[in-house]
Amino acid sequence: MLRLNQIFFYHLTLLLSILFFVVSTISYFALKNIEIEHYQKTLQNSIILIESQITGSNNLDGLVKNIKSLTNQRITVIDGRGKVIAESDFDKNEMENHANRPEIKEARENGWGSSIRYSSTLKENLLYVAKKSYKNSEPVYIRAAITLKTIQNNFYALWLKFLAVFGFFILFSLGVSYFLSKKIKMEINKIINFLDSIAKKEYKKSLKVNFAKEFEEIGEYLRNLTKKLQKREEKKEKFTKKLKQISRQRSELISAISHEFKNPVAIINGYTQALLEDDSMDEKLRRKFLEKIYNASNKISNMIDRLSIAIKFENNDLEPKKSEFDICYVVKDAVKLMKDKYKNREIVIKCEPYKVIADKTMIEMVLINLIDNALKYSETDVKVEIKEGEIRVIDKGIGIKNEDIEKITRKFYRARRNSWDNSMGLGLYLVSYILELHGSKLKIDSEYGKGSIFSFRL
Template structure:
């Protein structure tokens, strides 16, 4: 902008300077021509006077005529203050006021003489070799009374005065031009500054807007074209600021949605490069966005099946939906939806890939299917027994009272088992659907464990199993007393059922965390038996519904296969954990950890 201002100032100065110079030259030339014209007119008048007052037609030889006309010319010079010359008609100089006529050349070829011969008056300006300066010559012909030309009178004056006048004029003109240049320079600079400063301000604001500083504004002090341009820039900045805020807001929303979506999003552009990867896609594919972003889909680290589907979508330009099992970074089932992206004109511009992790859903469907199959199987066994023995009784077994009593006992036991099974299924359903809220209250742990042991004493006595407890009297925790008792009874019953006669079931409780160093205070409850134990291969699955280590032994013990699953759900509802340690032939220990205070 400073260069532009300097150029504009220089242009204005040159325009003013050239204009003044041309005007000065024109004035000087006009003055010079006017002065010379005036001198020429004066010389002609003087020549007419000289012609009328003198005798220029003397007869005689050169010896007489030259001195005579020389004296005449010298006398006239005193009055005219100019060089006077008389020239005969053939060009011979007969008299001259300044030079010896005998030494002068023939003047017939002089321009003023020739012009006087043609026009009646002749003028010439030339450098005089004799006088060494520019001279103005004026000549008229001399005629006899009959009109015959006999010679020429010529006056010559020096142009030194005219040249001095013109020289002074040029000096004055140059001084004036210099002063004018100085004034013009200051004026031009101020004019240029007045023109360029608003433009410079507008340019700076435009640069700031280009650098995304949309708060920059032009200060407008006038309503001329530059001021209107500044106002237009301000309106444009307001519009850009509003649009960018809207774009950033929408971008933030879109980014928030993409980053917090449970589904993975992958986008491939028209150059077949990956241009979008959200956080869920990173987790699902097992690669960070830095490893995928900007690379071609067939060169980036990813699953071969996904690369194949993208290639197929690009080639067919049709949506694709498929379920694929991925084994990296872990085994999971993915639902992959690929959709070609087109612009408004229908031109293909990329592929959008949406990844859904449906592993949990498929596992839930499998568990539901297995649960229905297990429930059907478990319900079918007691129902078949009840039906079979009832048919036998109806067929005539009622007549044999001992057989009838035995069959009725079996029917009663199976109906009881069926009742327990239905009850456990309903209980588990309520617990899993969280339709039974916990009624939390301070609970004295020793009392509730003692009551649970008392309830199981009769069952233990049948098998001569010893029950014992080791619980500090000062232990309290926040829990649902009924649900906690249900947990303890289920685990104790499990220990009694799978412990041979003469065995032992013990319950202990202790603090697992003191609450220091940011650790939550927890209580650890252990139910340990000396039973048959559980093989290591079955330990990970014992909390599954209807899972039995020894199916024949479980049914004979009257278990439904849902007790441990109910226990696990109730423990988790108390924000606790349960684990099992067991060794075949030596017994099993269930370890529960519960928080003293719920969050």
């Protein structure tokens, strides 16, 4: 399996190669058309310059041959019936009637005509430009032509220069991407080594990762983790029983950082295998296993949803789609959903119709997170009420310590470090962010050991 920096480098190389091929193909045809248009205008200018000489000359054969020697352009003069009356490159008496030549027909109708075709006289492809004029009050057509070999040679020279410049840009981009991939690899190796030192209980090692903001956040999180683990280790002799619990949670926390989905997947695999291997399993036990599988799958789904929404919010990819609705109905829907999840818990609703203007989906998510949080950290009834325009979720659970209240809405922060349940500490972070998008703020009133009140206004 490839490393992250190798995947990044190979994919960028493939992308640039495809871009090079597409741009080269497009530029080939674009530059070719530009070059042909340039020579078409050059031939038109030549005809304009020699028109007065041709219409006033009595020696057309000598004149067109002289022009040929000066401009290297084939010059042909054709009368109104299509007969060639002067030709710079071939015997005019042996030439066919030109009345039906595409450029002559177009010039007869529009004054100017042009075409690219094979010359049966010179046995090669030429660009022709013809202009309708008059000599002694009779219509004549002055035609100038140039071989496509000249155009192609000039075009290829220009295109090669373009490819050289683009190739240099590709090489430069690959060099930059290689440098970035190396930097990413270095930062990842630092984190891996630091995690390895944590596993070995070497807490005094430092971690400095500052290549990007995401690495800084990971580094800060791991440094905070190390400090807390170190303090717990220092109390080992006095709190032996507590130390075992902390050590177990430390391992779970480190495992959750790199394998957030490992535990629910293991649950699903284990119970599914047991169901498959035992066809005669008791129905009650089978139902219990199926409930375990269902709950684990819900955990995975919730983790994915929360991570996805957190990333979108952090990148400012979502904007509230506000509408007017009755918040009381949304409260009832959220409570109904939570009752399905917590079948043995009581949720009391106290609200009257109250209109708000907000994003209904986001506010429902706020209520679900607050109610779920209240149910998770309490064992008695949870109350949801709307009072004087304020939406409140009240529980009589464990409460929150004063030093944790300001930190609890941070991403990945969890006040109860010893009860890791793969929630990832995103619930209140999302709530706070959604309310900020609505010009509101989450208010937390809590007394440790007695309960909490989470409230906000719209």
